[in-house]
Amino acid sequence: MSDGVTRPRTTDAIDGRRFRDVLGNFPTSVVAITTTDAEARPHGMIVGTFTSVSLTPPLVSFLVDRSSTTLRTIRTAGRFCANALAGDQERLSRKLAAGSARQRFADTSWQASALGSPVLDGIVAWVDCTVEQVVEIGDHLLVVGRVHDLRVESMKTPLLFFRGGYGDYLSSAALLLDRLVGWDEIGRQQSAK
Template identity: 85%
Template structure:
């Protein structure tokens, strides 16, 4: 690619339409993770993110992005801790409630246990990672929250909930489908 072509593409990047940006990035599947904490009265708070990722092995660090206006983020920053809960494929309703519900109603009919740091570990999830806030970095219209892992555990072998092309689904391993077809399970019930 010529130097002029690189400059032209860089200049055009500043003019990217927001809807096009969302539509194209919607083709990248993301995990659905509930980020939870409690306030000074031990009331649970939570939000859903599709940006949870590992950052470092030594020291063990993870991160997520949150909108600057998030009230849950303010509570996480005040508490100095959070728990990342990997939601299971059958927890779409919980995900929607945590993403859009009123703060005091997000945990209605939701059972949870306190993590070692006191954060909510939701029942029925795939896994959880309990963290102390290590750093918060301003990036665009979001804040990057980096957490130092204090404890973590796999809770079940359920398939995780995913978000893809504007909708929810769960992960089904193509290897599992291949094994099923080799064993002949796909023929049962036909």
Template identity: 70%
Template structure:
């Protein structure tokens, strides 16, 4: 191996076009995502929920988070109307709940228990953590809405591992020596 080859990794070849939707999904499926339930308490007293795999922190000062909602979603307009939402980080043992809440037309809260957040949004029992938000800015980006939330309250509920979506399936794929280190140093 030449010195130049050692410092510059070889090219992975010609990239494929991102315009092939199936190929795009397949490649992006190699990036694991956490699975969260976005819940909202509605003025009529009925709770709403949707499942997303695109949640992120945005800012520490002020504390902001965001998620992406498909523009074809029938639930997001109701959550937007509520003006508030709660992000529920689902635990690895909540796949059945996840699938139920992702089903169109179903009673998404059937068989689940929850408590109201400080803002009145559903906090699902058994989650890893939750973040209660007031809805801030909503921006149309491509075929999605980027919803930014101003964090009002938050709590880590358990030491369970999170539910992840990876290569088209749900599971608890994460194991890391850093988790052992985190417990030793008190994270």
């Protein structure tokens, strides 16, 4: 007897390469997650999974591989800052993603947030958090942070990752419509406040 509901077919194991190739078609933001250790040395990593979780209380999250040494530092510090990288910061992203812990912040300018985490120069926006919860999910950990402060730093376009490469968001149609409607002027007035 059928209940009229179509159920998805059970799939066999999904090939890891195919999984990555298909999911690479979903654009993600490029966010530098930063903190400092007990000696106030900066640590950081790049994630493409930063997202808001809750308005009340204000919570955000990101996913990180279990083996991350930066995650260990974040857990010990109990805090992190999420830095939304700008479209012109691909080089910084690559350095924070692949460099050794000591090299990641070489020649990188930053200021300490109120909680003490690095806020990188030249970014789009930042969110300063304490660690609220860490949840094991598959081969990654979901880090949930409670937001203590946040700010838009510039009106630059954000750096994005899409189909295995970097790019930035620029929609000429959206910019044209914003100008026609006058929203670009409203945005400038609000960011000046």
